[in-house]
Amino acid sequence: MSTAPQHALAARQLSVTLDHRPVLQQVNLQIPSGLWTCIVGPNGAGKSTLLRALAGLTPCEGEVLLQGRRLAQWPGRERAQALAWLGQNESGTDDLTVYDLAMLGRLPHQKWLAPPNAQDRQVVERVLRQTQLWDWRERPLGQLSGGERQRALLARALAVEAQIVLMDEPLASLDPPHQADWLAEVRSLVAQGHGGQRAARVECGLASRCLGGLGPRPGAAHRTDTRPCHTRGLASRVRSPHSIA
Amino acid sequence: MKETATSWAWRLVALSALVLLLGVLTGSQGLSTWPMLRDDPALADVVLNLRLPRTLGAWLAGALLGLAGAIAQGLFRNPLADPYLLGSASGASLGVALVLGLMGAWAAPLLHDAGLSGWLRLGLTGAAFVGAWLAVLLTLALARGVQQTVRLLLAGVVVGVVLGALASLVMQWSPEAWPVLQSFMLGQTAMIDWTACALMAAVCMACTLAAWGLSPLLDGLALGESTALSLGLRVLPGRMALVAVLALATATSVAQTGLIAFVGLAAPHLVRARVSVGHARFVGLSMLAGGVLLCAADVLARGLLAPRELPVGVVTAIVGGIYLLRLMRQPLHARHS
Numbered sequence: 001m002s003t004a005p006q007h008a009l010a011a012r013q014l015s016v017t018l019d020h021r022p023v024l025q026q027v028n029l030q031i032p033s034g035l036w037t038c039i040v041g042p043n044g045a046g047k048s049t050l051l052r053a054l055a056g057l058t059p060c061e062g063e064v065l066l067q068g069r070r071l072a073q074w075p076g077r078e079r080a081q082a083l084a085w086l087g088q089n090e091s092g093t094d095d096l097t098v099y100d101l102a103m104l105g106r107l108p109h110q111k112w113l114a115p116p117n118a119q120d121r122q123v124v125e126r127v128l129r130q131t132q133l134w135d136w137r138e139r140p141l142g143q144l145s146g147g148e149r150q151r152a153l154l155a156r157a158l159a160v161e162a163q164i165v166l167m168d169e170p171l172a173s174l175d176p177p178h179q180a181d182w183l184a185e186v187r188s189l190v191a192q193g194h195g196g197q198r199a200a201r202v203e204c205g206l207a208s209r210c211l212g213g214l215g216p217r218p219g220a221a222h223r224t225d226t227r228p229c230h231t232r233g234l235a236s237r238v239r240s241p242h243s244i245a
Numbered sequence: 246m247k248e249t250a251t252s253w254a255w256r257l258v259a260l261s262a263l264v265l266l267l268g269v270l271t272g273s274q275g276l277s278t279w280p281m282l283r284d285d286p287a288l289a290d291v292v293l294n295l296r297l298p299r300t301l302g303a304w305l306a307g308a309l310l311g312l313a314g315a316i317a318q319g320l321f322r323n324p325l326a327d328p329y330l331l332g333s334a335s336g337a338s339l340g341v342a343l344v345l346g347l348m349g350a351w352a353a354p355l356l357h358d359a360g361l362s363g364w365l366r367l368g369l370t371g372a373a374f375v376g377a378w379l380a381v382l383l384t385l386a387l388a389r390g391v392q393q394t395v396r397l398l399l400a401g402v403v404v405g406v407v408l409g410a411l412a413s414l415v416m417q418w419s420p421e422a423w424p425v426l427q428s429f430m431l432g433q434t435a436m437i438d439w440t441a442c443a444l445m446a447a448v449c450m451a452c453t454l455a456a457w458g459l460s461p462l463l464d465g466l467a468l469g470e471s472t473a474l475s476l477g478l479r480v481l482p483g484r485m486a487l488v489a490v491l492a493l494a495t496a497t498s499v500a501q502t503g504l505i506a507f508v509g510l511a512a513p514h515l516v517r518a519r520v521s522v523g524h525a526r527f528v529g530l531s532m533l534a535g536g537v538l539l540c541a542a543d544v545l546a547r548g549l550l551a552p553r554e555l556p557v558g559v560v561t562a563i564v565g566g567i568y569l570l571r572l573m574r575q576p577l578h579a580r581h582s
Contacts, residue, residue, distance in 0.1 A: 052471070055471075055475060056474075057471045057474055057475065076477040076478075076479065077477045079477065080475060080476050080477030081477075083475070084475065085471060085472055085475030086472075087468075087469055087471045087472050095517055095521050096467060096521060096523075097521045100464075100521070100522075100523055101468075104464055104465060104467075104468065104476065105476075107461060107464075107465060107476045107477065107478065108476055108477045112458075112461065113457070113458065113460075113461065140521045153468075156468070160476075
């Protein structure tokens, strides 16, 4: 990047304790906007916990700053519009149709109990076409394959039109060909941005095999963090493979 | 391709009308016909003051159970959750047993006179509500939240068994209340009068409105707690409100008809097998389906061995058990075709 990136998300002295066990200790990190950032580390290093803490889904010590403002100070709806979350095991939704699922992403923009308006429908159509699911919109999720299902969940997260999308192990349930397709899709989405806005995508636990398979140029992935994240003694690195070709 | 929610809503409304009519016309002497009703004022009185409230009440109790089941399955993200598996029905019956036990000891004539008075009904419903609410909270506390499905169901079973045993103990202590309590345990529609109908209709309306208001939360929860939180939904207060609605619907139904199994489980399942809709419509359709199921079961219970009557709870347990067995044998993918 030629210009200094504005930080979409930042953590200061972030510590998380789960079941009396410290999982994250005093993590400092900055996630630039307009980039696709991956958090890479071994199993159990605390990647998911870090991501959950950044999304405000886990009680933590220290501060998380979303676009420069403390996460706790954001009103619920505004925060939901600014930051979308795609969890690791979003399941139990077999009965929902693809269209209704994507429409759930519009909840932060809708008044309570208000029916979807023209803009909501337009956005949902756009994200379903982007994820090549428009023709499947009437199908319940139970009838989709694992890869299609994951794409539908991505469409739901994208329909929020948030500046920041946090994704926890989005490739975990996919086989290698689907992983490659999916990565290509997300990459093109990052490249397109959303409505011309600079969006940040943070992703966790991307398999190194997968990164290698897609061929990042040596040295292309670089650390943006000035300090390693101490996660149970294991230093996981924050990298931004935005320049993956 | 599944059919639309609207067409199913109309079908269920038509079916409701049919079973209600059948229920009104079915008596201990077989079917009553229009000329019989016109010529026999006593029979007309029976229809107006016994069969009509009883049939309507069966429908309303079924609708309440259907609503409770739909909410339970959405709330706990578990297709096997129903008011009974979470212990709320046992809690409600313990509340009823305690009140009746105390009444039986102190004021036995009240029970044996002209049925149950309006105030007693209200008291029973209140006690059932407190019992149901506490039972669900106890289940949730034992399961430490709703994340672990198996834990939740096991905790529900434990709470159900223990509270059911306590209710039996109360029955042992107050033999005066035995007959009423026994019919509560078996599930009966015979005790439903117009007061009970009015009470259930009022609770039904309140619960429908509440469930409609909370339906976006149920939709969001389908994707998991984290995603619901990330969508800006107020998960914790919403969950408590949903538990309260679930407990109120279950308790009101149990206080009027006793323990009627499987309707709360089967009604949402039947709807889910046919339509894919958001929770606002899902809850509504489950209510209609629950009403039809219980009303039909009531007609069967009264008509099968007429002039003798079966407890309707026995009918739903047998029919529901067979249905659940069929569901178990079905492969997963076929349920969604």
